[in-house]
Amino acid sequence: MPANEGRTGFLAVFAREFSHIRQHARYPLAMFVFPLLSFILIWGLFSEPYPRELPVAVVDLDHSKLSRSLIRAVDASPEIRVAFQAADPVEAKNLMLEGAVYAWLHIPKALEKDILEGKGGDVTGFINTQMLLPGSMVSSSLQATVSTLSAGLNIRSRMQGGAMPEKAMDLLDPVRIDRHVLFNPQLNYMYFLSAALCPTFLQIFVLMVTVMALGSEFKNRTAEHWLKTAGGSVWWAITGKLAVYFLCFSLVGLIMLAVIFPGFGVPLRGSCAVLMAGTLILILAYMACALVLVYLFPSLRMALSAASFFSGTAFAFVGITFPVEGMPALGKAWSSLLPLTHYLHLFQEQTLRQAPISLSVPDLLIMLGFVGAGYCLIPFFKRHMTDSRYWGKA
CATH class of the missing domain: 1.10.357 (Tetracycline Repressor; domain 2)
Structure with missing residues (x-):
């Protein structure tokens, strides 16, 4: 019972x-x-708390010292790595469609020549934001890398024109943001x-x-x-x-x-x-x-x-x-x-x-x-x- x-x-x-x-x-x-x-x-x-080495592709049509420096800078970023150097935009686009990369960077011809002549140049990034988190991280990392390289070129140009390093920095970035990331600064x-x-x-x-x-x-x-x-x-x-x-x-x-x-x-x-x-x-x-x-x-x-x-x-x-x-x-x-x-x-x-x-x-x-x-x-x-x-x- x-x-x-x-x-x-x-x-x-x-x-x-x-x-x-x-x-x-x-x-x-x-x-x-x-x-x-x-x-x-x-x-x-x-178990890996930080996304690291998200793959991207690069299409380098300039093959210059500057373009190679840019590729090395992108690859040195902890969040992303240059997994492929595609021969042309079609190959890079296919890599993205296959899911092999989250983004690809297009470096045009004569980029270094145009910059040295003072014309400026455009580097184009194509980013897959269908997956929001990796897409936003790749976008931020590429933006930061290109901006840092561009700032370095700008400062060097001003110094060659006779400006002191501190003055060149002030001219480059007259208004600075003092950021304090709260609660989860490590992301x-x-x-x-x-x-x-x-x-x-x-x-x-x-x-x-x-x-x-x-x-x-x-x-x-x-x-x-x-x-x-x-x-x-x-x-x-x-x-x-x-x-x-x-x-x-x-x-x-x-x-x-x-x-x-x-x-x-x-x-x-x-x-x-x-x-x-x-x-x-x-x-x-x-x-x-x-x-x-x-x-x-x-x-x-x-x-x-x-x-x-x-x-x-x-x-x-x-x-x-x-x-x-x-x-x-x-x-x-x-x-x-x-x-x-x-x-x-x-x-x-x-x-x-x-x-x-x-x-x-x-x-x-x-x-x-x-x-x-x-x-x-x-x-x-x-x-x-x-x-x-x-x-x-x-």
Whole structure:
């Protein structure tokens, strides 16, 4: 006889769900193995924190001392390397279309001659910005390299005209920008992209597993027994079931933070307690979202499809790769409906920005709002549990 036979209430539901997880290997896999493997995968993919030696091609039609100096300067840039010296623009264009290079540089004929004669010259860059991040990095690196070489030529020309080095520098750049890059001056991918992907994977697993756990009760026609185990209390039925998953995912969430900070080397300049609390609330928020989806879609297949759309597309709208402020109104609205958006905002404040706790309180309250909204639906689940019309839907 099972240990919980004859007992009812929260603990009976908890024990029933724990036994269910032990009997079905897909739950431990989805709660522990797959999330941890995803963290390891992210670490492996982004173990090099800085993009280096992105390939570019050069078409040198001048074959002069100046053009060779320019090619060496481009190749010396840490972000890019001259992987190909194409014979003509057609070959360089084909290399870009094949994906072999991110950009190609066209050095025209008589470039050195025109510059020596004071006519100036144009070096043309063709950059593939279809892939935004590498394209923008290659563009910036090429611009900086050509500008530096051009400035050197300008200074040398002025010095040959009798100007002192300091005067030549002032004439070249009369207004200077004193830049202070804050929070991530190293442009380290681990600090913003890798650290953001881990919570993204976590919310996917939390939502999908919770939808599966709730929806399978209706699909397998066990909802009535589930309610009886809770002593007829829909609150004990749902909270007892979700408590098991919350404890499991809380452990995974704490492991995630350990991976991000000691593992990825992301600085923790703010409050560790706020970040841990935010992680736990994030898990509760996505469990609440699962309640909403299962209530709206009694069919397990439809609920899982909606969950995959809601969680799978989240990363595109949270403002990591594209600023929320630049999105259209619909994109901004969708971003605000994602608990992950508010968690990552809190995450950045407490890691890189060293923001005071008071600035992170609104994000915590918004995520708690998701929790409250979802759990307000619990009383309405009793009808689903007792009405056979909601059962057996694949």
